[in-house]
Amino acid sequence: MGWVSKVEIISLGTLISALTWSSILSLMAIGITLLYRTTKVPNFAHASFVTTGVYSATIVSLMGFHPYLGMFLGFILGGLEGLVLFYAILEPLRRRRSSIFILMIATLSYDILLYGLLNVLADDLQTTYKILARMIYYSRLDFSIGGVPGVAVISLLALITTVILLYILLNRTTLGVALRACMENTALAQTLGINVSLMLLFSWFIAGGIAGVAGALLPFYTMCGPYIGMLYIAEMFCASILGGLDQIYGAPLGGFLIGFAKVALISVLASFVGPWITEYAPIIPLAAMAVALVLVPKGLVAIKIRRG
């Protein structure tokens, strides 16, 4: 009896919402993990890459297209932001053999810079187009398949497509194999004639692009403003760490665990103790990360590998 009633507590709507959020969060986390693998730096500017995706959707919709098409613009703009960060800031620092800690501050400062620019953009959109550019929400523009909101389907498809493409890229193309070689042993890759900085630059474009895609999906899920990336940056890192910062395909695992823990668990809790608890939802990912760091600092995927 207890089991059945607990299942009923999680409504189908909550599960779909959890699925959507997990997919979007996974897309965000994949980029963080990829960059950590290639450049060995936690990229704090990922927050703004995601927000850039949000405004890509806004721009596309102002141009008269469906905001879902913002995914493509988001990929390009996010990718370009990653490209600029690596080429203009990180690469000169790397050449000076700066410590990882200096690189982290550099990504933090780039995030602040982009945050300022995104706010300027939002102000500009607000005055020029008379839209509420700090309250971007496209839920009413979304389609639905038998009651399931389109964003759930699109996010999951975007995630699956991304993972498959990434797998093909890394395992079936010369470029990808070279990138993997750089991830594993930069010095050796260099001696084989692989242009390591070019490979890293490429990884920053890809990671920024994926973050942009995730950002473009976000306004279909929740109300967005220039702050939205910063709001979720802690959660992105939680997902990435939970999956294992060294495991690219661990990121979706972390994303789904964190996403479901946050959305589904909190709704179960809410039905027991009251709806006030939902305001504390952001604490769940952090708690999960804290537990993971203490028990399995290398991430969940590492457990499987150690056994196998």
Place this chain on the structure above:
Amino acid sequence: MLKVESLNSGYGKLHVLYDVSVDCDKEEIVAVVGPNGAGKTTLLNSIFGIADIYSGSVKIDGEEITKLPAHVIARKGIAYVLQMINIFSELSVEENLRISASYAKIPDIDKKLREIFEIFPILSERRKQRAGTLSGGERQMLAISIGLIRDPKILLLDEPTAGLMPLYVDLIIKKINEIRKERGISVVLVEQNVKKALEIADRAYVLVSGQIIFRGSPSDLASEKEIMRLYLGMGE
């Protein structure tokens, strides 16, 4: 073939090498020996564009390669076998070799693979195995093969026998000598194992505190009792 002239280099502000000149002729094995921290690895890193060069020049067949980035130098017919972490342990043995060959624009990779497996038959048995599971000696063979499959004119080897069992040490040293003879490759051999290195070397350099203090034939070096005792730990 390879000509390093009055090289000053290091890492950022850390000046390691002072006016170092080294050269290596065709089909020659040149041993660079010296105590720990003398700058032997830095010498190879400088040749390969990994360390920072302040002044001096590095030439291959008269072509200036000083200050070129490493990935460009890698295409100039020179292969560098790093010390210790010199294979992709996540990839299989064959994948390791194939990556290296594909970036060297080798036309017939399968033929090259067969050649490599003739030199090191054990690698053929392990070809599908993850490189991380190889033993220390097998790793070194793979590392040398990764360099060799690029069909280089010059092979830079950084302590290929470090940490190996005596059996493997002899094998590796023997193979290096064979490779040079059969394939006409020049070898710059940086070694801790002075005795073994001098057995196959045509000429030797002794590097101490970033400076060359001896150049000459191995037999001449053997008669320099002072150097052998003070810096190379050889003699009574």
Place this chain on the structure above:
Amino acid sequence: MQLPLNEIALFMTDFLALFGVYLIVTISLNIQRGLAGIPQFGLMFAIAGGAYITGNMATRIAVWILGIKTDLDPVIDCTAVLSMVNPMLNTQPMTSFILILIYLAIGATFGAVLGLIQVAPAIRLREDYLAITLLAFAEIINVIATAYKPLLGGAFGVQVPSVYGWAGGYRYGVATLAILVIAAISYLYAEYLERTPLGRTLKAIRENEVAAASLGKSLVKYRAIAIVIGSALCGMAGTLWTLYGEYVTPTYTRFYWTFLPWLMVLLGGIGSNRGALLGTAIFVALDKLIIYYKHSFEAFLPFDVVWLDYILLGIITAIILIYRPQGLLPERPYIPKDIRKRIEEKIKQF
């Protein structure tokens, strides 16, 4: 344009107060990062903690010490409660002084506890994991402060007793003085700490964790000590800033209370207290000038000037990192006097 004298005085007080608070924070950062090598990207956590706990407890404690009998909630009904508290405090400088000390002690303790909570999951881990954890944990303080109404009355914030009210027209001057005194003590303490065995141990760990561990120095213990000291200072900074403004809302942001202090320390030179002093002075002056002349800028810009702040500071940081990573006044190696004498004698011999 002629500025009236009291406007200049007001500007200076405001500048010095903010400078003092930021100096405490940058000194704290210097102890955590400069001395112990902890990449404290979540400074805001302890600062906001100190500020919010002061907001929550200050009126409660004042009511209790002054012996006021009331059923009103000191947070939710703070205006009504303070209308009883403040007139009494205005005539009792001594009680006010004791209250300030109590608040500081609470701010420091709470800050230290938060620091420990923040660092606990990653205290054994590498620098990058540590940085992520510290940053991520700092982000939740505002979630809690906004959600948990009894803490600060929700998003609108809470008033605190006017502990400098007895000084009348000079209250802001006195408040600034109090901040500067604590800042000066923090500065001298940091200078002293560097010269103690503890300071040297922390530096040894910063330079090479493995080597320090092999000498029997516990990484966990010393990281915890540095975090506790640093976070206690941050907590006091939060308390002082709340008492200065007599008001607190859950709006401490990463930009102002983590990023800016980092920028100040970077400009001055990580690990150098003189550098922190200089960097803090430069940035607070810049900030104040920008705010003061904001209206003249606004005429030219089609957006809010505050965003220009973000853009410029982001660029400035990148430039400092690339072109002057050691800062303006870099850390100098500290060599104890007796050893320095011996070295000098050796040099003379040659």
